[in-house]
Amino acid sequence: MHSFHLKTSCNSTRAGELHTGHGVVSTPAFMPVGSQGTVKTLIPEEVEGMGFSMLLANTYHLYLRPGLEVMRRMGGLHRFMAWKGAILTDSGGYQVFSLAPLCRISEEGVTFRSHIDGSQHFLTPELAIEAQEVIGADVIMALDVCSAYGDSPEQVEQAMARTHRWADRCRKAKKRDDQLLFAIAQGGFSPDLRRQSATYLAGQDFDGYAIGGLSVGEPKEMTLALLEETLAFLPAGKPRYLMGVGSPEDLVEGVARGVDLFDCALPTRVARNGALFTWDGRRNIRNAAFRQMERPVAPGCNCYVCRTYSAAYLHHLFKCEELLAYRLATIHNLTFISDLMARMRSAILDNSFEDFRKDFLDRYQPTNEQTRFEQKQRWLKRAKSKPVVRPQ
Amino acid sequence: MHSFHLKTSCNSTRAGELHTGHGVVSTPAFMPVGSQGTVKTLIPEEVEGMGFSMLLANTYHLYLRPGLEVMRRMGGLHRFMAWKGAILTDSGGYQVFSLAPLCRISEEGVTFRSHIDGSQHFLTPELAIEAQEVIGADVIMALDVCSAYGDSPEQVEQAMARTHRWADRCRKAKKRDDQLLFAIAQGGFSPDLRRQSATYLAGQDFDGYAIGGLSVGEPKEMTLALLEETLAFLPAGKPRYLMGVGSPEDLVEGVARGVDLFDCALPTRVARNGALFTWDGRRNIRNAAFRQMERPVAPGCNCYVCRTYSAAYLHHLFKCEELLAYRLATIHNLTFISDLMARMRSAILDNSFEDFRKDFLDRYQPTNEQTRFEQKQRWLKRAKSKPVVRPQ
Numbered sequence: 102m103h104s105f106h107l108k109t110s111c112n113s114t115r116a117g118e119l120h121t122g123h124g125v126v127s128t129p130a131f132m133p134v135g136s137q138g139t140v141k142t143l144i145p146e147e148v149e150g151m152g153f154s155m156l157l158a159n160t161y162h163l164y165l166r167p168g169l170e171v172m173r174r175m176g177g178l179h180r181f182m183a184w185k186g187a188i189l190t191d192s193g194g195y196q197v198f199s200l201a202p203l204c205r206i207s208e209e210g211v212t213f214r215s216h217i218d219g220s221q222h223f224l225t226p227e228l229a230i231e232a233q234e235v236i237g238a239d240v241i242m243a244l245d246v247c248s249a250y251g252d253s254p255e256q257v258e259q260a261m262a263r264t265h266r267w268a269d270r271c272r273k274a275k276k277r278d279d280q281l282l283f284a285i286a287q288g289g290f291s292p293d294l295r296r297q298s299a300t301y302l303a304g305q306d307f308d309g310y311a312i313g314g315l316s317v318g319e320p321k322e323m324t325l326a327l328l329e330e331t332l333a334f335l336p337a338g339k340p341r342y343l344m345g346v347g348s349p350e351d352l353v354e355g356v357a358r359g360v361d362l363f364d365c366a367l368p369t370r371v372a373r374n375g376a377l378f379t380w381d382g383r384r385n386i387r388n389a390a391f392r393q394m395e396r397p398v399a400p401g402c403n404c405y406v407c408r409t410y411s412a413a414y415l416h417h418l419f420k421c422e423e424l425l426a427y428r429l430a431t432i433h434n435l436t437f438i439s440d441l442m443a444r445m446r447s448a449i450l451d452n453s454f455e456d457f458r459k460d461f462l463d464r465y466q467p468t469n470e471q472t473r474f475e476q477k478q479r480w481l482k483r484a485k486s487k488p489v490v491r492p493q
Numbered sequence: 494m495h496s497f498h499l500k501t502s503c504n505s506t507r508a509g510e511l512h513t514g515h516g517v518v519s520t521p522a523f524m525p526v527g528s529q530g531t532v533k534t535l536i537p538e539e540v541e542g543m544g545f546s547m548l549l550a551n552t553y554h555l556y557l558r559p560g561l562e563v564m565r566r567m568g569g570l571h572r573f574m575a576w577k578g579a580i581l582t583d584s585g586g587y588q589v590f591s592l593a594p595l596c597r598i599s600e601e602g603v604t605f606r607s608h609i610d611g612s613q614h615f616l617t618p619e620l621a622i623e624a625q626e627v628i629g630a631d632v633i634m635a636l637d638v639c640s641a642y643g644d645s646p647e648q649v650e651q652a653m654a655r656t657h658r659w660a661d662r663c664r665k666a667k668k669r670d671d672q673l674l675f676a677i678a679q680g681g682f683s684p685d686l687r688r689q690s691a692t693y694l695a696g697q698d699f700d701g702y703a704i705g706g707l708s709v710g711e712p713k714e715m716t717l718a719l720l721e722e723t724l725a726f727l728p729a730g731k732p733r734y735l736m737g738v739g740s741p742e743d744l745v746e747g748v749a750r751g752v753d754l755f756d757c758a759l760p761t762r763v764a765r766n767g768a769l770f771t772w773d774g775r776r777n778i779r780n781a782a783f784r785q786m787e788r789p790v791a792p793g794c795n796c797y798v799c800r801t802y803s804a805a806y807l808h809h810l811f812k813c814e815e816l817l818a819y820r821l822a823t824i825h826n827l828t829f830i831s832d833l834m835a836r837m838r839s840a841i842l843d844n845s846f847e848d849f850r851k852d853f854l855d856r857y858q859p860t861n862e863q864t865r866f867e868q869k870q871r872w873l874k875r876a877k878s879k880p881v882v883r884p885q
Binding site: 143413 | 529530531533534535536558559562563566567573574575784785787801802803805806808809810812813815816817819820821
């Protein structure tokens with residue numbers, strides 16, 4: 102199965118095509134996050150219209166709700182959510198470790214309680230594959246064990262070794278031949294373990310490789326160094342997917358190092374919080390500076406929002422906490438990311454990526470790392486602290 | 494200024510055309526509510542695509558936020574919200590009495606505190622007109638004094654008389670000649686006062702007449718009797734607008750009695766609560782019966798939602814409290830209302846309205862009146878109890 106074709110690569114940077122049962126995905130590509138079977142606030146036509154051809158959904162969320170029975174009956178996620186493009190599902194590993202309370206891990210699998218209703222579940226590599234076969238994504242992930250920043254070297258090594266054994270179990274459990282299975286390289290923050298993980302998994306002939314466990318709070322230079330350490334030991338001909346990375350500057354740095362696929366909730370999550378991307382950096386639309394601003398929030402931006410509305414209108418919607426605010430901000434940020442990916446791909450094909458990267462990084466003012474980390478922690482805390490039983 | 498043309502009328506039922514600076518509105522028509530300059534969750538293209546040609550915005554809300562200074566600078570509401578069709582603004586009377594805390598009324602005007610930040614404001618008939626001229630709606634309303642269900646006959650009569658004096662002041666204050674000014678007939682729950690109010694205002698040559706103060710908690714037979722009492726004394730050649738009415742069965746009864754225009758937050762508000770219209774009555778999409786339902790929530794409905802998604806998907810979105818849920822439900826309910834209005838108009842023009850009305854009412858199971866009243870009270874209470882200062 103030759104699902105991935107490189108069009109060009111120069112140094113480590115590359116442009117390619119991932120062929121799936123639901124269309125061709127031009128890489129490097131960003132996947133908008135639709136954990137629960139919806140890219141928050143948007144309909145599929147809008148996501149497609151922005152130029153996205155693959156989105157990410159979450160096995161953990163869909164397994165808990167609506168559940169596999171409904172998913173099976175509805176004929177899988179594509180039909181359920183009316184998305185014609187490709188879908189990649191995460192296996193649930195990351196969510197079990199980050200969202201579910203009381204998670205206990207053994208060699209067989211992981212026991213956790215649902216963050217929705219407290220019910221107990223037991224997720225094994227085999228069940229993760231079964232669930233993803235029912236959901237029917239085009240690309241599915243092996244179940245991995247996530248380390249936390251601060252785990253001991255022994256803990257990280259054990260988690261990595263188990264991730265490898267689980268990846269093998271996933272490959273054996275897989276029945277559908279119309280889905281691509283990616284393994285997830287782990288190894289925490291040790292260059293040596295990162296190398297080991299990449300080397301081991303590269304030898305097992307998966308359809309592609311994800312890099313997990315990065316961008317979870319460690320310093321940015323460390324992320325990039327470990328990313329390089331991993332990528333160097335993965336086969337050049339297979340797609341590489343950097344999980345959970347998606348700030349504009351991180352996407353540029355990831356592409357520079359040879360990553361093909363990205364997903365991240367950041368562009369849509371910060372949009373709903375009023376942080377809008379411009380080529381100069383993020384802007385907080387709630388800021389009083391926008392109250393009377395007749396021009397669009399990002400002059401020159403050709404997205405629906407900037408073509409149609411003043412910054413003052415967006416500011417007004419956010420101040421009023423109008424639901425349309427979250428939708429328009431989402432459209433703006435995702436269009437920005439789609440545009441960024443398209444420009445990078447085009448620069449790679451033109452052999453001008455290094456110029457693009459320099460120009461971009463010279464101009465774009467990234468959000469302070471500490472601020473961003475704190476924002477993410479607050480969000481995770483909120484996500485976890487949802488009431489166990491929904492108030493009527 | 495001949496802005497309203499009757500195409501046909503039979504008994505009291507009528508179909509017409511209201512000509513505005515932003516297009517022709519075929520009547521009877523329902524106006525979706527966009528109090529703060531947005532029909533909640535939707536973009537203007539969607540509202541227009543459903544067949545609506547006029548929407549309602551609120552002077553009270555827009556005066557407080559974004560405020561007249563911003564509204565003036567942005568060139569009025571049409572441009573601000575990018576809506577190409579017609580707009581009608583309520584004068585703020587109803588909102589001051591129902592939403593603002595500490596409202597005190599005198600002959601000169603009404604003092605109230607903002608429900609947003611507690612700031613004090615003084616609204617006069619002249620200011621209501623000035624604000625509406627800045628907002629730039631195609632149809633504007635005179636400032637009225639609202640009675641509450643349970644007010645004494647003396648209170649109601651005084652409120653009515655003041656409403657008349659204020660309507661005259663509004664007419665005198667009006668400067669723009671591209672806006673139609675409607676007066677609001679009041680009179681509480683007294684047939685005699687209703688008659689007096691309609692008669693007085695009919696003699697003052699307004700561009701149209703609204704019927705205010707109905708459907709605020711009184712029994713439905715009383716609403717209809719008082720509506721008839723009012724309409725009988727309004728000039729047939731002027732448009733009649735029944736304020737705040739908009740459940741499907743009430744729209745049919747209003748049209749049957751000769752109402753041309755309606756507005757109501759109900760279709761969009763209950764949508765966000767998961768109540769979806771079908772020709773058989775409202776359905777609560779959160780109900781477990783929909784969990785596995787492959788067919789659309791309203792079979793035969795041709796709206797985007799029913800053409801695209803199963804009831805199970807909508808159910809899932811509501812259970813997950815996904816923002817897309819509120820948007821899709823809004824699209825469904827507004828399309829239903831638009832379809833209902835189009836069918837009624839077509840039946841009037843075909844001279845078959847009585848058959849349509851009978852068929853509709855035979856089939857449609859209205860929501861229990863008590864339930865609906867309680868739901869509305871809960872909503873008003875929530876709307877009032879918003880924190881005075883928004884948490885950051």
